[in-house]
Amino acid sequence: MRFEFKLAFRYLTTGRKERFISLIGLISILGVAIGVMALIVVLAVMSGFDRELKDKIVGSFAHITVESEAGIADYGALAETIKSVPMVEAVSPYIQGQVLISAYDKLFPVAVRGIEPDTEKNISKLREYITKGDFDGLKDDACVIGSELAYSFGLGIGDTLSVYSPLFSKDKAHLAVAAVFNSGMYDYDSGLIFVNIGTAQRLFGMGGAIAGAAVKLSDLDAADSVKLNIHRKLGFNYKVMSWMDRNRNFFAALQLEKVTMFIILALIVLVACFNIISTLIVMVVQKTRDIGILRTIGATRKSVRRAFMLVGLLIGGSGILAGTGLGVLLCLLLKKYQFVKLPADIYYIQTLPVYLKLWPDIICIVSSALLIIFLSTIYPAARAARVVPAEALRYE
Numbered sequence: 001m002r003f004e005f006k007l008a009f010r011y012l013t014t015g016r017k018e019r020f021i022s023l024i025g026l027i028s029i030l031g032v033a034i035g036v037m038a039l040i041v042v043l044a045v046m047s048g049f050d051r052e053l054k055d056k057i058v059g060s061f062a063h064i065t066v067e068s069e070a071g072i073a074d075y076g077a078l079a080e081t082i083k084s085v086p087m088v089e090a091v092s093p094y095i096q097g098q099v100l101i102s103a104y105d106k107l108f109p110v111a112v113r114g115i116e117p118d119t120e121k122n123i124s125k126l127r128e129y130i131t132k133g134d135f136d137g138l139k140d141d142a143c144v145i146g147s148e149l150a151y152s153f154g155l156g157i158g159d160t161l162s163v164y165s166p167l168f169s170k171d172k173a174h175l176a177v178a179a180v181f182n183s184g185m186y187d188y189d190s191g192l193i194f195v196n197i198g199t200a201q202r203l204f205g206m207g208g209a210i211a212g213a214a215v216k217l218s219d220l221d222a223a224d225s226v227k228l229n230i231h232r233k234l235g236f237n238y239k240v241m242s243w244m245d246r247n248r249n250f251f252a253a254l255q256l257e258k259v260t261m262f263i264i265l266a267l268i269v270l271v272a273c274f275n276i277i278s279t280l281i282v283m284v285v286q287k288t289r290d291i292g293i294l295r296t297i298g299a300t301r302k303s304v305r306r307a308f309m310l311v312g313l314l315i316g317g318s319g320i321l322a323g324t325g326l327g328v329l330l331c332l333l334l335k336k337y338q339f340v341k342l343p344a345d346i347y348y349i350q351t352l353p354v355y356l357k358l359w360p361d362i363i364c365i366v367s368s369a370l371l372i373i374f375l376s377t378i379y380p381a382a383r384a385a386r387v388v389p390a391e392a393l394r395y396e
Contacts, residue, residue: 004303007294008310011283024279025315031272032319033326036369039265040327041334043361046258048353050251056185058243059125062092062214063223066230067239071209078213078234085229087218090122093210095200101193102172103153103161110149111192112163114200114210123216126181126194133157133179138196142178146189150180165203173203184350262364269369272319273376276312280380284308288387295389305385309377316373320366331356 012025072078072093079091095114100107117138121127127135131147138144143163145155155161155177162172175195183189201207217226223242231240244251284291291304331354334340340352356362 003299004306004310007307008314011287011307011311012314024275024282028272028275028279028315029319029322031275032269032316032369032373033323035265035268035272036320036323036365037327037330038268039262039365039369040324040356040362041330042261042265043258043365044327044331044354044356045334045352046254046261047357047361048355050254050258051355052353053185053254054251056183056188057247058220059129060183060185060188061243061246062123063217063220064215064227064230064240064242065094065212066215066234067212067241068237069239070237071206071211072213073209075210075213081233082213082215082230085226085233087222087226088215088230089218090119090216092116092119092123092214093197093212094120094214095197095204095206095211097165097200097204097211099203100164100166101153101161102164103155103159106153108149108152109191112165112195112200112203113192114195114197114203116197120214123214125183129181129183130179131182133177135179137178138194139178140196140198141173141175142196142199143175144179144181144194145177146192147180147182148186148190149193150177152190156180163203173199175199266368266372269372273316273372276315276373277376277380279315280308280312280377281383283311284380284384284387287384291384291387292389292391295387301385304387305381308381308384309374312377312380313370313373316369316376320369320373323369324362324366328356328362 012022066078066082075093079093082088082091093116097112098109099112101110102108115126115138117135121135126144130144133144135144143161145161150156153161157177157179159177160174161177162174164172175193181189181194195203197210201209204211215226215230217223220243223244227240227242227245231238234240294304295301334352335354338351342350342352
């Protein structure tokens with residue numbers, strides 16, 4: 001292969017008369033580089049969205065929820081049964097329902113989630129999301145509200161809001177704001193409040209029962225298998241759902257969008273490869289005499305074909321290398337300086353998330369680009385290999 005490499009480098013460093021070929025080669029390199037860079041940045045952003053949203057959704061709620069339509073009266077026995085399942089780290093009771101809240105002549109529907117503060121800290125990241133007040137202040141007749149909700153109503157720590165549950169209670173409950181949380185998810189921060197589980201039981205008329213149990217796992221991705229194990233132990237009287245079940249359509253849509261963007265942007269690399277094909281065809285035409293001489297002095301068709309394929313691979317490989325470097329650099333700049341802001345009410349998050357994944361993102365991008373470039377070199381190299389020495393040197 002030493003001969004083929006030397007010949008490929010010789011043809012890449014053309015002389016003055018063949019600067020046009022060098023220009024086409026440079027354009028091909030730039031085209032591949034732009035395509036690879038765009039693919040890396042877009043897929044890094046898509047992976048960042050996937051990771052960020054997954055972290056926020058799971059951080060605000062449980063990995064698995066166990067519910068019963070009739071309510072759960074004996075929570076202690078249920079918790080012990082769930083804890084006996086492998087990979088279950090913690091269990092906490094909860095009650096959730098819809099209410100109307102009012103403050104300063106404003107009325108708004110929100111979701112109320114009743115929790116046990118001592119055990120909830122082992123399930124979700126609610127304590128970490130607190131920006132004002134004290135999470136431990138979530139006693140009876142107190143609540144924790146989202147930052148967007150606090151802003152909309154002009155509420156601060158110690159202010160009181162009225163809660164009305166039309167289905168279960170005719171009287172309003174008055175709750176004092178004990179803390180404000182900011183999860184970064186607009187829907188949660190604007191439409192969810194947390195109360196003590198005793199307060200939720202009174203609001204929804206549940207007596208001493210609870211609606212369900214929130215479960216945290218040691219392995220987030222094992223949620224589906226653990227869900228089945230819990231279901232087998234508890235039977236059909238309970239509804240067991242994982243975070244994947246609750247958000248399956250959402251994350252499936254994100255994955256489909258990621259694949260679609262990969263296919264669309266891969267067309268940029270494909271277009272750049274047409275430049276590589278044209279470069280090699282022009283080079284074959286201009287080097288016909290040289291190919292004839294090489295064949296005369298003993299070069300085989302296979303050697304000629306390899307040499308021209310190496311020329312194309314070197315052009316494409318240079319573009320891939322440059323595009324990968326630029327793409328990674330741009331991703332690091334976006335991640336560090338976060339100079340692209342997003343409307344939180346549309347995208348759920350406030351800055352453009354970036355998450356570089358060597359596998360499968362970068363490796364798939366580089367592999368796909370190399371495959372496209374390799375395929376684009378086959379026809380020009382085969383054409384060069386078919387040059388007949390007698391025909392090439394007839395008029396020399």
